[in-house]
Amino acid sequence: MTKEIYIYNTLSRSKEKFESLTPGKVGLYVCGPTVYGDPHLGHARPAITFDLLSRLLRHLDYKVRYVRNITDVGHLENDADEGEDKIAKKAKLDELEPMEVVQYYTDRYHDYMQMLNVKSPSIEPRASGHIIEQQEVIKNILEKGYAYESNGSIYFDVKKYDQDFPYGILSGRKIEDLISNTRNLDGQSEKRDALDFALWKKAAPEHIMRWPSPWSDGFPGWHLECSAMSKKYLGEQFDIHGGGMDLLFPHHECEIAQSTVANGHTPAKYWMHNNMITIGGQKMGKSLGNFITLEQFFTGNHEKLEKAYSPMTIRFFILQAHYRSTLDFGNEALQAAEKGLERLNEAILNLDKISASTETTFSIEEFENKCYSAICDDLNSPILIANLFEGVKHINNLLASNLKISAQDLDHFKNLMKLFVNDILGLTQEGKADSGADSKLDDVMNLLLQLRSDAKANKDWGTADKIRNELQNLGFVVKDGAEGASWELK
Template identity: 55%
Template structure:
C-alpha cells in the first residue's frame, strides 16, 4: 500500500494563511510547478535554497508513493530590469554588454544552473519548459484574456486591466494587498505611463528598435510579459487547476499575484490549490548583495576561494545546513553555522555506517516503530525538516549506545532503523556522502594513516606531549580521532 494512504500530510497554504490537509486533485497523482531561474547570471545561493526546498518537497511526495509531475521553468525572455514593465530585458542586456547572442547567455547560465543543482544533488524536474519555447501559447492566452475583456491594447503593447478584473475577482488575495492602497501609492506615476492605470501589467510589450529579442504577434513585433509564461506553462502541463505552486517569498507579489489574475481572467477558475513560498537566505545577518560584497556563490563555498569563510565546505554539508531550517523561515549563513553543520553531517553519516555492524539482541530497549512514525510526523507537518533532523539524531544516539553495549536492539528493529535512516537521510533530505575529487580522499587517508602511526609510536614511547599535540591539532582542523578496540580511526 502506498505510504500516502497511511500518512496525513499538512501544507501551509500561502493563499489561506493556514496549514491544510493535502488532498491532491487526482488521487495518487500530484502536479507541482515551481518558478525557475532567469538565466542571465550565475545562480546565487538564495535561489539554490528555494530550489533545494522544493526538491525536498518533491522527494517526500515521491517517497510517500505519489506519482508527481514536477514542472520548473527556465525564463529566457521577457524578464525586464527591476521586475518591471519598463527597461531592458535582463538577458538582452547581458548579451549587449558581452557582445554575444542572447541565446549564448541563456545556454551559458542554464548549464551553470544545472551544474550547481547537480552538485547539490537535486533531482531534475519532470519537465523544464522555456519561455521562448512557448511564445505561440502565450500569444493565444493573451487573445483569450482580451476576448474576456480583461486586457487592452495600446501602441502595440497589451496590458492586463487590474481594476476591471478586480470588479469580478479579488486582485491581491495572495499577497494581502488592497487595490485601494495600491492606487493611493502609485497615483503620482499615472501620467508617466501608457497604461490606463499604474497597477496594470504587461501581457505583451512592443519591442523598441534596440530590443534584440522579438517575435511577431497580432499587435506587432514584441515579447511577452514576465508573468505570462508561468501561467501558460503551468496550465499547459498541469491543467487549468493543479495542486502545488512554489517559489521564493519575493515572488508572491507581483509575480504570483499576476499569475492568479491571468489564469482567473482567462479560464474563470483559481489555478492553484496550495501555494507554497520559501524564505530568504541571509549572510552573516545581512541581506546578500553583490554591491556590498556581502555575497557568496555556491562554487566559492565549495572551493574556499572567498574572503568570508575560513575553509571550503562540500555541497552535501551546505545542503545539510539548509535542511536544518524550515523552508518558510529566514536562514542565516555564517562560517560558524557551516562548521556546526559539517560536524553534524559527519556524525550522522558515521552513525549510518555503523548500523549494519550493530550487535543484535532478542529484544529491543528502544521503540523504533514509534520513532519511525515521529519522523513521518515531522515531514507531515508542512515538511518540517529541522524536527526530522532532531529525530534522526535521536537514532544516532541509540546507534552509539548499541555499539557501546549500553542498550539492546533486535535484528528486526535494526533493519527497520537502517531502512528508515536511509529513506529519510538519502531519499527525502537528499544528502549524500561528500566525494573528494582528483584522488584527494585517498591522499587524506594516507596522510592520516601516517599521523596515526606517529601518534601510536609516541604513546608507546610514553611521549604523551607529542601524542596529545597530534590529536589536538587535528581536532582544531575538524578531524576527530577515535581510539577503539580495532585501533584508531578518524572522522571529519
C-alpha cells in the same frame, strides 16, 4: 500506517491537509531561475525545498509531475515593465547571442543542482519556447475585456479585474492601499494605471529579443510565462504552485489574476513559498549585489567565506531551518552544519558495525512515527533532523552495548535511517578523488581542463561545455574556481 501531509497554504494563510485533485497524482509547478548569471545560495533554497517535497510525495506513492521553468526572456530590470531584458543586457556585455547566455547559465545551474543532489524536474520548459501559448492567453484575456492595447503593448487592467474578482487574495494587499502607494506619472507611461502590468511589450528598435504578434514585434511579460506553461503541462488547475517568498507579490499575484480571467479560476489549489536567505539581515540576490555563488561556496573563494563548504554541507545547512523561516548566512552556522553532517554520516556507516541481539530495548516504532510526523507536518526538516540525531544516540548506545536490538529491528532501523537521511532529505556521502590516483590520469585530466580553459578564453562555449559534459558522463565532476578548474570523482 496512513501518512497524511499537511502544508501551509499561502492562499488561505493556514496549514491544510494535502488532498490532491486527482487521487494518487500530484501536479507541482515551481518558478525556476532567470538564467543570466551563476546560481547562488538564494537559488539553492527553493530548489532544495521543492526537491524535498517531491521526494516525500514520491515516497508516499504519489505520481508527481514536477514542472520547473527556465526564464529566458521577458524578465526586465528591477522586475518591472520598463528597462532592459536581464538576459539581453548580459548578452550585450559579453558580446554573445542571448541564447548563448541562456544555454551557458542553464548548464551551470543544472551542474550545481546536481552537486546539491537536487533531482531534475519532470519537465523544464523555457519561456522562449512557449511564445504561441502565451499569445493565446493574451487573446483570451483581451476578448474578455480585462486587457487593453497601448502603442503595440498589451496591459492587464487591474482595476477592472478587481471589480469582478478580488485582486490581492494571495498577498493580502488591498487595491486601495496599492493605489495610495503608487504614483502615476502623467504622460510618461503607456499604461492607463500604474497598477497595470504588461502581458506583451512592444520591442524598442534596439531590443534584440523579439517575436511577431498581432499587436507588434515584441516579447511576453514576465508574469505571463508561468500562467501559460503551467496550463500547458499541468492543466487549468493543478495541485501545488511553489516559489520564493520574493515572488509572492507581484509575480504570483499577477499569475492568479491572468489565470483566473483566462480559465475562470485560480491555477493552483495550494501555494507554497520558501523564505529568504539573508546576509546581515538583508535578502541575498543578484539585483542587490550581495550574493555568494554556489561555486564560491564550494571553492571558498569569497571574502565573506572562511573556508570552502561541500555541496552536502550547503544542503544540510538549508534543511536545518524550516523552509518558511528566514535563514541567515554565517560561517559559524555553516561550520556547525558541517560537523553535524559528519556526525550523521559517521553514524550511518556505524550501523553496519552493530551486532544483533535477541531483543530490542528501545522503540523503533516510536522513532519511525516521530520522523514521519515531522516531515509530513509542512516539511518540518529541522524537527526531522533533531529526531535523526536521537537515532544517532541510539546507534552510539548500541555500539557501546548500552542498548540491544534484534536482527529484524536492526534491518528496519538501518532502512529508516537511510530512508530519511538519503532518500527524503537527499543527503549523501560525498565522494572525493582517490589521493592515490594514477599520475597519468592526473596528467590526462589536467590536459583536458587546459583545453577547456583555452576554449572558454576563445569564447568557444560549445567545446568547453562538451568537455565538461563528457567528463561528467564518465563520472568526473569539474569545478570552476578562481585559480582554474579542478576535478573529482563522483
